Amino acid sequence: MSAPLLTVEHLSMRFGGLVAVGDLSFTAPSRAITAVIGPNGAGKTTVFNCLTGFYRPSVGRLTLAHAGQTHFLERMEGFDIARKARVARTFQNIRLFPNMTALENLIVAQHDTLMRASLWSIGGLFGLAGYRQAERQAVDRARHWLDQAELLEFADVEAGALPYGAQRKLEIARALCTQPVLLCLDEPAAGLNPRESADLNRLLLAIRDAEGIGILLIEHDMSVVMGISDHIVVLDYGQKIAEGPPAAIRADASVIRAYLGEPEDSA
Amino acid sequence: MAALVALGLAFPLVGHRLEDSVNGLSLGYRFDWVAIGVAAVFFGRLTIGLLGGVPRIAAFDRLKGLRMDWLGWVLAAIAIALPFLPFADRNLIDKATLVLIYVMLGWGLNVVVGLAGLLDLGYVAFYAVGAYSYALLSLYFDLSFWVCLPLAGLFAAGFGVLLGFPVLRLRGDYLAIVTLGFGEIIRVILLNWQSFTGGPNGITSIARPSFFGLVFSADPPEGRMAFHQALGIDYSSLHRVMFLYFLILALALLTNFVTLRLRRLPIGRAWEALREDEIACRALGINPTTTKLSAFAIGAMFGGFAGSFFATRQGFVSPESFTFIESAIVLAIVVLGGMGSQIGVVVAALLLIGLPEWFRDLQLYRMLVFGLAMVAIMLWRPRGLLSHRDPTILLSEMKR
Ligand SMILES: Nc1ncnc2c1ncn2[C@@H]1O[C@H](COP(=O)(O)OP(=O)(O)OP(=O)(O)O)[C@@H](O)[C@H]1O
Numbered sequence A: 001m002s003a004p005l006l007t008v009e010h011l012s013m014r015f016g017g018l019v020a021v022g023d024l025s026f027t028a029p030s031r032a033i034t035a036v037i038g039p040n041g042a043g044k045t046t047v048f049n050c051l052t053g054f055y056r057p058s059v060g061r062l063t064l065a066h067a068g069q070t071h072f073l074e075r076m077e078g079f080d081i082a083r084k085a086r087v088a089r090t091f092q093n094i095r096l097f098p099n100m101t102a103l104e105n106l107i108v109a110q111h112d113t114l115m116r117a118s119l120w121s122i123g124g125l126f127g128l129a130g131y132r133q134a135e136r137q138a139v140d141r142a143r144h145w146l147d148q149a150e151l152l153e154f155a156d157v158e159a160g161a162l163p164y165g166a167q168r169k170l171e172i173a174r175a176l177c178t179q180p181v182l183l184c185l186d187e188p189a190a191g192l193n194p195r196e197s198a199d200l201n202r203l204l205l206a207i208r209d210a211e212g213i214g215i216l217l218i219e220h221d222m223s224v225v226m227g228i229s230d231h232i233v234v235l236d237y238g239q240k241i242a243e244g245p246p247a248a249i250r251a252d253a254s255v256i257r258a259y260l261g262e263p264e265d266s267a
Numbered sequence B: 001m002a003a004l005v006a007l008g009l010a011f012p013l014v015g016h017r018l019e020d021s022v023n024g025l026s027l028g029y030r031f032d033w034v035a036i037g038v039a040a041v042f043f044g045r046l047t048i049g050l051l052g053g054v055p056r057i058a059a060f061d062r063l064k065g066l067r068m069d070w071l072g073w074v075l076a077a078i079a080i081a082l083p084f085l086p087f088a089d090r091n092l093i094d095k096a097t098l099v100l101i102y103v104m105l106g107w108g109l110n111v112v113v114g115l116a117g118l119l120d121l122g123y124v125a126f127y128a129v130g131a132y133s134y135a136l137l138s139l140y141f142d143l144s145f146w147v148c149l150p151l152a153g154l155f156a157a158g159f160g161v162l163l164g165f166p167v168l169r170l171r172g173d174y175l176a177i178v179t180l181g182f183g184e185i186i187r188v189i190l191l192n193w194q195s196f197t198g199g200p201n202g203i204t205s206i207a208r209p210s211f212f213g214l215v216f217s218a219d220p221p222e223g224r225m226a227f228h229q230a231l232g233i234d235y236s237s238l239h240r241v242m243f244l245y246f247l248i249l250a251l252a253l254l255t256n257f258v259t260l261r262l263r264r265l266p267i268g269r270a271w272e273a274l275r276e277d278e279i280a281c282r283a284l285g286i287n288p289t290t291t292k293l294s295a296f297a298i299g300a301m302f303g304g305f306a307g308s309f310f311a312t313r314q315g316f317v318s319p320e321s322f323t324f325i326e327s328a329i330v331l332a333i334v335v336l337g338g339m340g341s342q343i344g345v346v347v348a349a350l351l352l353i354g355l356p357e358w359f360r361d362l363q364l365y366r367m368l369v370f371g372l373a374m375v376a377i378m379l380w381r382p383r384g385l386l387s388h389r390d391p392t393i394l395l396s397e398m399k400r
C-alpha cells in the first residue's frame, strides 16, 4: 500500500472528566473507503470534529499528506482545514442551507475558488470576464455532481424542501464540490430506505474509483459498511477495539461483544 | 387570557392621567379607556379564536407568487418623475426625501440583518459617524461634500470593522445587545466631547453641497456661480430641495444596485449561507469572521453615506438625531419589509415613515394606527410583507 493520506496518532479528546476518544491511532489511504464504526456514544463523531477543526484535540497528531504537502490538522482553523488541507465533511444531522436552492448550496461550496476569481468581489462587481468564466465552471462542476447524485431535477429547488434522502445526497454533493482529498461522511445512510442506501453505496464506490480520494465513513447500517468498506476501525468508549478488513471484523469476538453486550454468565 | 395581559399593561399606562387642577398636579383615573382597550383586545382575540386562527386574506397570499422585477422599475420610475408632477410641492418633495433616507438606511442595514443574519441594534452609530465625519471634515478642513462623502463612507466602514472585530464571535441576542451598547456609546461620546463635536449643541452651519461647483443660493459668494445663473433661470428655493431629492435618490439606487450585485457574487452568497448555517460554512472553507466583517463594513458604509447626506441636508447635526429609536425604526423597516427583500424595504419605509408624515394632522391617533398596522402585519405576514427570496442563480436559466 502507498503512503497513507491521513495518519491519526495518539488522538485523545477529553471533555472535563469524560474521555470521549482515548489514544486512538489509525491510518486512511487514498482511493479507499475506511469505515469508523462503534456503538452509540463511542466517540466517532468526536473523531470527525477533531479532524475538521471543530474540536481542538487534547493530545495527538493528525497528519494529512497529499501531493507532496503535509498538513498538521490539529493546529489549523476549521475553515483552513477545508480550504487548504482539503478535508470535506457532512454532518450527522444534515446541515444544508435550507432557504437556498440545491445549486446555490453547491456554488457556496466553491466559495474560495470563486472569491479568488472575483478578486475578492471587486472584479466581480464590475463584471470581469474572468469571473464570469469561473462562475460558469463552478456551475458545470455543480451540474456534474447533481447529475452523479441523481439530483439534477432538483437543481432550482430550495434545499429545505427536498425529500430527506435527497438532502443527504445533496450534502455529499456539496462536500464534493470543495474538491476534497479526504471526504468524511457522518452516517450518510441514516434514515434512508434500502433502495436509497443501495444507491448511496454505488455513489460512494463511484466517487472512490473516479476521484481517487480517501473516504472516511461513520455508519451504523452494516449492509453499507460491510458492502463497501475496504478497511474498518471499531471504537468502543473512545478506544480502538479492533481494526481490519470487513471479513475479519465480522468474525471478531470483541466487536460482537461490544455490539451485543457481555454474555449473561460472564457479567 | 390576552385580555388579562392587556389589562395588566393598560392599567398603569393609560389608566392614569395628569390633571391640572387648582391645587397643582394630581393623578386622575381613566377607567373607561382601560375598559375600551381591554374589551377590544378581548373581542379581537375571540374572533381570531372563533375563526380558527387568523383568516387568510387572498390579496396577501397573492403577494407571494408575484414577480417583483417590474414593481421595482415602476417604483424607480415614479421616484424619478415625482418632483416634476404637477401636485409636487416643496412639502411633498421634502417628505419623499425623508422616506428615501430611510429607504437607503434600510437597504444598508438589510445587508447586515437581512443577508448576513446579524442582528444589529446599533446601526444608527454608523449613520452618526457618517454625519459627523462630513460635518467635522467640512468644519476643520473645509472639504466639499463630494470629497467628504466617500471619506464618510470609509470612516463608517472603518468603525464597522472596529466594532465587528470583538463582537462578531457573539451570536444572536448577545450580538444585538453589544451593538445596541455601541450605538449608545457613539452618541454619548458625541454628546460629551464638547471641544471636538460641540457636545449637545452639535455642529451648525455645515456647508451645503454644490452641483458640479454651482451653489444653490440667491446671491452666491464671491467667485462662485449659482445654479440658477448657470442655467439662466430665475432663482427658486425649490431647486435645492429637488437637488437634494435627486441626490439621495441616486445614493439609494447606488446602494440597491451594489447590494443586488453583491448578492450574486460569492461574497453575497456566503453572507446568506452564513445566515443559514455558520457551522456548515466553516466546513466548506468559508472564514466566518472576515465574511461577517465584510457585511458589517459594507452596511456601515451605506449608513455613512446616508449620514453625510443627512448632515448636508439639515446643515446641522446634534447627538439628538442619533438615538436608539432611529436604529429601531430602521430595523423595523427591514423586518417588516421581509428580511432580505429590497422592494420590501421600500414598501415598509413608505408605510412607516411616509404614512405617519402625511397623517400628521391626525396627531393623536397617528401612533395608534401605526401600532394597529404593525399588529396586522405581524398577524397576516409574520415573515414580513415581501418575504419571497429570489435565487441568485438558476440552472434552468443557464445556457449550456
Ligand atoms: N462537546 C461535547 N461536550 C461534552 N461531551 C461531549 C461533547 N461532544 C461529545 N461528547 C461526548 O462524547 C461521547 C462521544 O460522543 P460522539 O458524538 O462522538 O459519539 P458517536 O460515536 O458519534 O455516537 P452516535 O453513534 O450516537 O452518533 C459521548 O459520551 C458524548 O456525550
Ligand SMILES: [Mg+2]
Binding pocket: A044, A045, A046, A092
Ligand atoms: Mg455521531
